[in-house]
Amino acid sequence: MGSEKPKNSTLRLLTFSFLRKNHEFSVASLASKFSARSFGSSRTFRSTSSTSRPWSRVSRRIWKDSTLENSYQCIKTAWPVPIIEALFLPEFKIDLTKKHNFEVINVISRGAFGKVYRVMNNDSQEYFALKVLSKSKVLRDNYVSQVKDEVKIQSMCGHHPFIISSPQYWQDRRKLFIVSPYVEGGDLFDLSEKYGALPEELVKIYVAELGSALDFLHNAGVIYRDLKAENILLDSDGHVVLIDFGLSKWLKYGNRTNTLCGTLQYMAPEIFFLNGYGHAVDWWALGTLTVYLLTTKQRRLPVHDS
Structure with a gap:
């Protein structure tokens, strides 16, 4: 009986070496396999490092190069964007700094969801109309699809000489921003x-x-x-x-x-x-x-x- 233990230990070591050599048995390989498949479903998903990943799963955070060079980065998860941002994608891109490119001159008008400002672009010194909408008010009145249609229609039809265009529109955590040319002649x-x-x-x-x-x-x-x-x-x-x-x-x-x-x-x-x-x-x-x-x-x- 005493001689069976060394034999069993030797057998386990040989088996482990065989698996590791022929099946790449490692933590990294397991993580790579499991990160590509949901445990509760047979449906497969691309890994977090895929460049063709859908926008709804892309995090706003940009990973550092040192993270991408890490051989174990495949086990990291890119968290989805918050729902209050995802609802307005892909029309309203997420940009937390673009609003600082404009200087507010005065308020042009007020509406149910926000205000329209006369602003000046800090780079070109041109005047624009900037509509700022509250996300909470848009959601309260179930107006998401309408505001997305608004910017798409203006951007696609605004080249007509008698229709306002919308060259820029984006969102931050709480607001929607729509930039249009400033029309100075009144209504x-x-x-x-x-x-x-x-x-x-x-x-x-x-x-x-x-x-x-x-x-x-x-x-x-x-x-x-x-x-x-x-x-x-x-x-x-x-x-x-x-x-x-x-x-x-x-x-x-x-x-x-x-x-x-x-x-x-x-x-x-x-x-x-x-x-x-x-x-x-x-x-x-x-x-x-x-x-x-x-x-x-x-x-x-x-x-x-x-």
Whole structure:
């Protein structure tokens, strides 16, 4: 019996050497294998060092070179970004320092989710409009998809001469930032309030330019849904610039939607009565706007007579 122990010990040593030589039995190899597979699922995942890793799993932290050269770095886990940041990706890239590139001059306007500032770029000395939105307020009103659509529509359609562009947009931990060109001529509402009814020849120009912008949006698969005097700015040459795409939506031409939104005075009946509507509601709003510019009178709603 006493001679069996050395034999067993020798056998175990030989077995261990064989496994290590032929199967690369090591802590690093085990970690590499298990890091590529979930214990609770048969679905495989790329390791944390993969350059093609999805954005939803990428950490904001950048690993140091010394970490990447470590042979055991494969057992490290890149934590996902916080949910309040992941919800706005990939449209709003995470940048904690870009806001410092702009100097705030004054507040232009205030809205339900934040403020719009007139700012100056510290490098180019150019003026821009910077919309700053509170993430908590956007989430409270379930407005995430709308704000993501807003920046995508402006960035993709902003090359039209009568549509505002959005060259930069990003997020930090608490805010969303949207940069647009600063349009200095004021809006049509202020113009009408100051001068009253506008000349018909001038209104024709405004309506033609707005019609060009709406037709462009519709052909791009966008319904605007908030055409009103307050959302139309005038540039330094007197041309219109359509702004504020917060209620806009991707909608294939000919399709219909049924969301109740917009401004009552400019709202088409099919929106108000929830009958389902398409791009034609923007043309209704343009007609209502035309009457206002020519007469300074707002459309009378049925509720005014009740």
